[in-house]
Amino acid sequence: MKDTPLSNCERDFLLKAIEEKKRLDGRQTYDYRNIKITFGTDYGCCFVDLGKTRVMAQVSCELVAPKETRPNEGILFFNIELSPMASPAFEPGRQSELSVKLNRQLERCFRNSKCIDTESLCVVSGEKVWQIRVDVHTLNHDGNLMDAASIAAITALCHFRRPDVSIQGEEITVYTPEERDPIPLSIYHMPISVSFSFFQQGTYLLVDPCEREERVMDGLLMIAMNKHREICSIQSSGGIMLLKEQVLRCSKIASVKVSEITELISKALENDKKARKAGERCGFAESMPQERITALKMDETPVEMKNVTEKAEDIVKKYEAPPQSVPSPLVPAPGVGQVGQGQQNSWGLEEEDGEKID
Amino acid sequence: MTHFYTKCFLIEQPDHFMIKIRVSNWQTVCKSTDISLREFGCEQNLLSRPDGSASFIQGDTSVLAGMYGPAEVKVSKEIYDRATLEVLIQPKVGLPSVRERSQEQCVRETCEASLLSFLHPRSSLTLILQVVHNDGSLLSCLLNAACMALMDAGLPMSCLFCGVTCAINSDGQIITDPTVAQEKESRAILTFAIDSTDHKVLMSSTQGSFSVYELQQCIAVCQKASEKIFLFYRDSVQRRYSKTL
Numbered sequence: 001m002k003d004t005p006l007s008n009c010e011r012d013f014l015l016k017a018i019e020e021k022k023r024l025d026g027r028q029t030y031d032y033r034n035i036k037i038t039f040g041t042d043y044g045c046c047f048v049d050l051g052k053t054r055v056m057a058q059v060s061c062e063l064v065a066p067k068e069t070r071p072n073e074g075i076l077f078f079n080i081e082l083s084p085m086a087s088p089a090f091e092p093g094r095q096s097e098l099s100v101k102l103n104r105q106l107e108r109c110f111r112n113s114k115c116i117d118t119e120s121l122c123v124v125s126g127e128k129v130w131q132i133r134v135d136v137h138t139l140n141h142d143g144n145l146m147d148a149a150s151i152a153a154i155t156a157l158c159h160f161r162r163p164d165v166s167i168q169g170e171e172i173t174v175y176t177p178e179e180r181d182p183i184p185l186s187i188y189h190m191p192i193s194v195s196f197s198f199f200q201q202g203t204y205l206l207v208d209p210c211e212r213e214e215r216v217m218d219g220l221l222m223i224a225m226n227k228h229r230e231i232c233s234i235q236s237s238g239g240i241m242l243l244k245e246q247v248l249r250c251s252k253i254a255s256v257k258v259s260e261i262t263e264l265i266s267k268a269l270e271n272d273k274k275a276r277k278a279g280e281r282c283g284f285a286e287s288m289p290q291e292r293i294t295a296l297k298m299d300e301t302p303v304e305m306k307n308v309t310e311k312a313e314d315i316v317k318k319y320e321a322p323p324q325s326v327p328s329p330l331v332p333a334p335g336v337g338q339v340g341q342g343q344q345n346s347w348g349l350e351e352e353d354g355e356k357i358d
Numbered sequence: 359m360t361h362f363y364t365k366c367f368l369i370e371q372p373d374h375f376m377i378k379i380r381v382s383n384w385q386t387v388c389k390s391t392d393i394s395l396r397e398f399g400c401e402q403n404l405l406s407r408p409d410g411s412a413s414f415i416q417g418d419t420s421v422l423a424g425m426y427g428p429a430e431v432k433v434s435k436e437i438y439d440r441a442t443l444e445v446l447i448q449p450k451v452g453l454p455s456v457r458e459r460s461q462e463q464c465v466r467e468t469c470e471a472s473l474l475s476f477l478h479p480r481s482s483l484t485l486i487l488q489v490v491h492n493d494g495s496l497l498s499c500l501l502n503a504a505c506m507a508l509m510d511a512g513l514p515m516s517c518l519f520c521g522v523t524c525a526i527n528s529d530g531q532i533i534t535d536p537t538v539a540q541e542k543e544s545r546a547i548l549t550f551a552i553d554s555t556d557h558k559v560l561m562s563s564t565q566g567s568f569s570v571y572e573l574q575q576c577i578a579v580c581q582k583a584s585e586k587i588f589l590f591y592r593d594s595v596q597r598r599y600s601k602t603l
Contacts, residue, residue, distance in 0.1 A: 001426055001429050001430065001482060001484060002429075002430050040420075040490065040491055041418050041491055041493075042491070045450075045490075045491070052405075052406045054405060056488070056490065058450050058451055060451045081448065083448055083486060083488060084426075084446060084484060084486050085405070085407075085408060085411075085422075085424035085448075085486040085488060086407060087407055088407070088426050088429065088484075092446050133451065135450065135451050135452070137448060137450075137488060139405060139422060139424075139488065140405040140406055140407050140408075141407060142406060142407070292401065293597060293598055293600070293601065294401055294402045294403050294404070294598050295399070295400065295401040295402075295594075296399070296400055296401075296590070296593060296594035296597055297397070297398065297399040297400075298397065298398040298399070298586075298590050298593075299397055300394050300395065300396055300397050301394060301395050301586050302393070302394040303393050303394060303395060303534060303579065303582050303583045303586065304582060305393065305579065305582065307578075308575060308578045308579055308582065309575065311574075311578045312571060312574035312575040312577075312578050313571070315574045316570060316571050316574055
């Protein structure tokens with residue numbers, strides 16, 4: 001499927017509006033769109049809505065053998081799926097350039113910054129460690145997938161609980177969630193990425209570009225920071241040349257934004273923890289908004305079953321029973337199985353027929 | 359003689375307008391009566407990019423569907439007189455495997471039976487289904503989400519379809535809409551796609567062993583259950599267009 005191309009008048013309109021400090025949705029230059037974080041039924045599942053951009057992250061864990069170079073550290077694996085649902089331009093299966101870029105960026109942001117204590121994931125040094133796998137699925141692409149993905153990934157990691165393990169001498173016991181409460185991962189800090197888009201060779205700057213703005217931008221600067229004002233990673237793409245003051249200014253803006261977003265994440269995690277403690281069901285049926293006209297819910301309903309047995313008996317009686325005899329398999333020679341004998345050769349090509357063909 | 363053990367509790371949520379009464383620990387001793395479908399929920403048009411989108415929830419099983427079409431099709435995939443339907447199922451963890459491919463096949467055949475694809479020759483229709491949570495009856499949830507997404511996209515269909523799953527446990531009891539725990543204990547799981555006009559079976563996918571009589575019973579049960587689901591479709595579309603009609 002091809003994406004609709006951007007027309008020249010759309011492009012000119014957007015650039016002219018940016019020169020006059022106006023954005024399509026009425027935001028200011030440094031404003032983020034509305035961020036909404038919801039959680040799923042099981043631990044480690046989280047949805048992030050950044051305006052209309054929607055992303056889902058799921059964390060899962062598995063016991064595997066560790067890497068040979070690091071025998072007493074756990075393994076972190078990140079995977080961003082650019083689902084074709086998010087945009088008609090995303091093809092299934094093929095690793096596009098954007099997909100490689102986002103995957104690499106997520107890895108640098110989380111793995112290289114050592115935000116998770118991987119040594120605590122070790123069970124038996126050199127033999128068994130936990131592999132934590134984070135799958136991020138993009139559901140709707142309305143710009144700035146990287147920021148949404150980083151928020152979803154770190155929130156899901158904070159929300160996730162891994163099974164409890166106990167070691168007694170040589171024996172390792174992995175407890176199910178019913179036997180012992182699962183324990184959270186040890187996370188040192190929460191890196192969040194903030195994206196800046198540049199227009200007209202670096203003259204104009206916008207924070208959190210939407211999809212249209214991303215199409216007309218010249219370059220993108222992505223800064224991943226945590227709330228302690230430590231920069232975890234910086235990436236500049238698009239070939240624009242930035243001055244030192246511009247980069248410093250962006251990092252100051254990023255620190256403000258990151259502290260706001262970190263507070264939002266902490267609040268969401270707190271609310272979810274309270275709701276789970278109170279014993280409320282935290283499934284999707286609960287988080288579905290009821291006031292919307294496009295949403296509807298129906299409670300558990302019984303199914304009437306009055307005539308079912310009679311109807312079934314009628315149908316079975318009406319139609320013939322299937323043939324009782326089924327040819328059983330033969331084994332004429334070892335390694336050869338045969339079912340059925342086949343029928344007479346109906347081609348009729350025997351010695352008498354050979355004379356007729358002239 | 360039927361015996362029920364029920365536990366009812368009232369839940370009042372301050373920001374919702376409805377008071378829900380939920381019945382849990384529902385247990386029956388009698389054979390094939392008083393079976394029930396879990397709580398349903400559906401939301402349409404929740405994503406801005408796809409032409410049609412829907413989220414369908416059955417108990418804790420949740421599926422998100424997005425639909426693009428009719429759109430341009432690659433020359434290698436085009437069909438001269440019909441639209442080319444492509445179904446993609448994305449699991450929650452990991453890459454799609456053979457299991458997803460077989461589920462895609464089931465969903466695609468059901469959709470092709472009900473879509474009027476002759477109205478859009480040389481076009482592509484792409485349906486993407488994302489598994490959000492699997493707590494049993496996944497294939498029927500996929501079918502229901504697909505139908506709602508097709509409706510939301512406004513594609514012409516000759517009939518609507520719905521999916522119903524039932525499980526036969528070791529006692530011979532039939533349970534509709536089983537959870538993962540119930541599916542594990544059952545000896546057969548049957549999923550049927552039922553159409554809305556004649557309540558006939560469009561697609562069936564079964565695993566496990568069962569007799570001919572049990573199969574006919576399950577089909578009859580699923581046909582009865584599908585009436586409830588079609589009523590739900592009607593209610594949700596009626597609600598959606600209540601302001602314009």
